[in-house]
Amino acid sequence: MSKLQSLFSTYFDESQVYFDVPMYKHTSFRIGGEAKVLYLPNSIEDIKKVIEISQKNSIPYYIIGNGTNLLVKDNGFDGVIIKIAKNMNSIKLVSDNKIYAQSGTSFSALSNFALKNSLKGLEFASGIPGTVGGAVTMNAGAHGGEIKDFVINVDILNSNNEFENKDCNDMGFVYRNSNVSKENYIVLGANFILEHGKYEDIMENMKQIILKRKNSQPLDMPSAGSTFKRPPNNFAGKLIMECGLAGYTIGGAKVSEKHCGFILNTGNAKAEDVLKLIDYIINKVEQKYNITLEPEIKIIGR
Ligand SMILES: Cc1cc2nc3c(=O)[nH]c(=O)nc-3n(C[C@H](O)[C@H](O)[C@H](O)COP(=O)(O)OP(=O)(O)OC[C@H]3O[C@@H](n4cnc5c(N)ncnc54)[C@H](O)[C@@H]3O)c2cc1C
Incomplete structure (x- = not known):
């Protein structure tokens, strides 16, 4: 041992x-x-x-x-x-339009809980496969919505391992990022404020969002969602497609033909394949457009 x-x-x-x-x-x-x-x-x-x-x-x-x-x-x-x-996924209604969710709650479950209580705003989270902790860290968003717009405050452990309740404005939320990684916070849970809505309308909105995902994203193969952040006034997937990289493969890693922003594991991909493909894409897009794509995914390990 x-x-x-x-x-x-x-x-x-x-x-x-x-x-x-x-x-x-x-x-x-x-x-x-x-x-x-x-x-x-x-x-x-x-x-x-x-x-x-x-x-x-x-x-x-x-x-x-x-x-x-x-x-x-x-x-x-x-x-x-x-x-x-x-193991840490409790979720509760704290007043008629406020929800508290522990960080291990699935983001989709939070969206469903809001629907059950006829609260609108978090429909965009339908189909985002992460947890509330991951969504707060990444300021997850889709279809014009971002988690930061609904967060009141966040329970964290700070870098001294002490509990703090941080106001939304002190979380440093920006596009697909927050202070969490930079400050070594651990997200424990968050309070959300939503608006009252009509159950049927919220449900319909969620259905449409899930349908859009199914039609536009390669959900049948392993991936980490969009590999790159959206560059200002542009779309990573569009730039990658225009470089002729749809379907481009290194080892077991492949640029999705359905959504060029996604890198797929075709079955036996190594992390090394994905990293080489990321570099290849960055270079190609830089050469053609003078735009440097920045990975959205987090990379750890040896
Ligand atoms: C098919 C697919 C579709 C996707 N669609 C979207 C989309 O539409 N919009 C979008 O924004 N993202 C999307 N994603 C990406 C991903 O689901 C989100 O970024 C999600 O919020 C990550 O949550 P997670 O729990 O999986 O985090 P992880 O991947 O486990 O971690 C991501 C980061 O968050 C940190 N983290 C996680 N939990 C905590 C915590 N409790 N405390 C401190 N740090 C923590 C990790 O250290 C890491 O830095 C998609 C992914 C897939 C596979």
Whole structure:
């Protein structure tokens, strides 16, 4: 047993700790080498404890939600992946138009909960496969909506492992980013404010959004959604298509023909294939348009 394993076996409940875990099982890309430790917290106390022990022992750690915006490299992650998902997914109505959701709640479940209570605004989240924690971190959005427009405040652990409640205006929300990664925050949950609406209208809006996704996105193959951020006044997918890269393949990684902004894992892609394809696309688009695409997906590991 390694030192790391004996440390985690001593301090944590064995039902929450897993060793040498292939990360392809925890990412929507279905790619990635092994994490030394995967930890599934059930509570804020669990998160505080794992952070404290990791920091004390100089063990690197990284938070994930559903791993739907994430590429883990082929040699894995030499530390602890803390997965905040189903184990911390409580959601409640706190007043007639306010909802509190823990960070492990699925973003689609939040959207469905709003529908159930005839609250409108979060329909755009239908079909975004991440968690509330991931959506806050990334300021997830679609179809003109962004999570930041509905957040009142966010419960976090700061870089000193202390609880804070941050006002929405102090979260540094910008297009597909926030202060979370930069400041090493851990998102624990968020309060949302919505408007009252008609159940049937909200439902119809959600149906249309899901239909649009089905028609425009390659949902039948593993990916991490849009690989690149939208450049100012343009669309990454459009630029990639105009460079003639639809279907372009390196190893098992391929530019989707249906939506050129998506890189797909055709079955046996390595992270290395995806990284090479990302570089290739960036170069081609730069040469043709003098625009430098910036990856939206997070990349971790060795
Ligand atoms: C088919 C498909 C369609 C998609 N469509 C969209 C879309 O329309 N719009 C959009 O914005 N995105 C989209 N995405 C991307 C992705 O679903 C979102 O970015 C989502 O918000 C990521 O959530 P996650 O829980 O999977 O985060 P992860 O991928 O697990 O993590 C993403 C980042 O968030 C951080 N993070 C996650 N949880 C926490 C937490 N609790 N505390 C601190 N940091 C945390 C991670 O460290 C990482 O930096 C799509 C992805 C796929 C596969």
